[in-house]
Amino acid sequence: MEFPNCPIPTQKHDRITMAHGGGGRMTARLIENIFYPAFANRWLEQAHDGAMLSLPSSRIAFTTDSFVVNPLFFPGGNIGDLAINGTVNDLLCCGATPLHLSAGFILEEGFPIDALEKIVRAMQTAAIQAGISIVTGDTKVVEHGKCDGLFINTAGIGVIPPNIDIGLHRVAKGDAVIVTGSIGNHGVAILSSRESLGFESSIRSDTAALTSIVANLLAELPEVHILRDPTRGGLSSTLNEIAEGAKATIVIDEEALPIDPPVKAACDLLGLDPLYVANEGLMLIFLPDKYAKQALRIIQSDTHGKNARIIGRVTNNKKPEVILKLALGQTRIIDMLSGEQLPRIC
């Protein structure tokens, strides 16, 4: 839809100016030209200060997330699809069916408008794939140098089916631990795309919304105890959060961990432990052992779940720790990540 008062169309080399955040004509033009065409849906077209929604249930999951990844474009995705997928996965972790998202943009003066368009289009593609709509949003512009290109904040809501009860309180002795895919791809992809590193690889971010995996899993196996996406801090930090929160001992079998050989090699080269490297399209699933094989079949039938594995067990419900069992039976504790491993990973 063309904005009638502004006869000059967006030029390819146009850049964001302070006026785009002023709330006046330029802001309106940005919204009309970039956001509305991409996100088009009936809620957004209400053109109101907020979206007015009717939800099918009052059992709601609600989440928020911010994205500051550097660089904005990386192998396998960009900050746009990362934002959508990350928010959708957080809703899925609540056992919810994701429905609606908000998107807030903080833009740096001078940011190229064609890059913004690319990011917004990637958001819409990700939204369609995840089965959600972006129903409300906001843009602000800050002076050059006050933010790094573009930051995105999202919020998401979804509804939780009545038979689903997911949470730390459900984790129990004997639970099987499943990971839905290979670990460490996102972190290494980001690293390899930072100019300073000087190595090239075929490793791509795993960013993806795992809507279909979770939907199919919960439809057949509502007994799932916990779902968590091991993003920043990697698998080990999320496992430690679960162990701590559920007061459970989790034993992971190192040889069962799915790690792609290029990721393994890159981690060796850079002195990183893949257990601490970030993921963006991965889910940790705890459920009673008797359902583990069935769950694995369901997950592996999905595009994003081909490398899923059963990687461990909950062995008791008292001592909160995560133990890694090594190839020759030795064990060691895996701790939470200390400090930062890689800044601005998502």
Place this chain on the structure above:
Amino acid sequence: MWYEQPFRNSGNLTILLRAIRKIATFPIHIMEVCGGQTYALSRYRIEDLLPETIQMIHGPGCPVCVTAEETVARAIEIARFPGTIFCTFGDMMRVPSAEGWSLQRLKAEGKDIRMLYSPLDALEIARENPGKEVVFLAIGFETTTPIYTLLLQEIIDRAISNLSLLTSLFTIPAAVSFLARDPECQIECLLAAGHVCSITGIKVYERLSHELNMPIAITGFEPADLLYGIYRVIQLKAQGKNTAVNAYRRAVPERGNEIAQAATNRFFMPYDAHWRGLGTIPAGGLKLRPEYEQYDARNRFPCNVKPDIRPSMCHAGEIMKGKISPRECPLFGSRCTPDTPLGASMVSSEGACAAFYRYNTN
């Protein structure tokens, strides 16, 4: 197939362990020199697999851990100079100074401190910021030093006037010799650092083994490499042979990397260097030759740093000498953790304390 797989394969490790058990019939103290080896020993819990007769001592081979307090204090002073861009490898960011400052803390206060993966990236930073002084904190052993010679060569070729190096460079054989001669030191055999040897060659270690009356195995970093190195030194000890063997042939040529050696000698010369936790080691470090002094950040930034800062609490020196294990340090795991490091060996992933904390605490 992934190239390192045979060196982590449980079948191969079992064969090596069986061979070690057969010959490790007497008590023996073995020092692994390099922090990378310490890390791998902890990461793969290799000490749990060894017979009780074998006691591993974690050596000084982590450049972050041995960088002198004076250098850390100087780095922090230089980074505070207005108009300075201070560049460093990531691990040095969190090393605390005697006064509790770190580069990370300075960065949070708004100083321009950048974490680089390659020293050569400093060239671009210097070019893009002609009005600023760029400094690279050049830490390392024989393995990293040749990269700094490339950096220096580029600085000279491109006539870059706003880039200098704050060097903290060490040489392993001098330190090993110093440690082994300490009367309190327990070391009976050495696993020499394979990557250092890939630069220096093995001759220097042959000499060292004769001087110290000690078997040495030049050893790699994968579990099978470490077990093979351990096997070879025990074998030599049992046979009473004080000699050096190359147990890392796939990476270490006999003469080392002669191009890298020549470049190192061109720019740097040995001097008596202070190793954090160990003290001054004769000819234990490398500094810029006088003709290249203009590239030494020490000459560009007048600092008021006392040369003899000593750590008040950290026991890393005793750990590196094998006198105590990290667990025996009263600060370990309580006041000193990777989140709140009091000494450098709790910061670097290759530091004995950090490796121990991450992989050995229960």
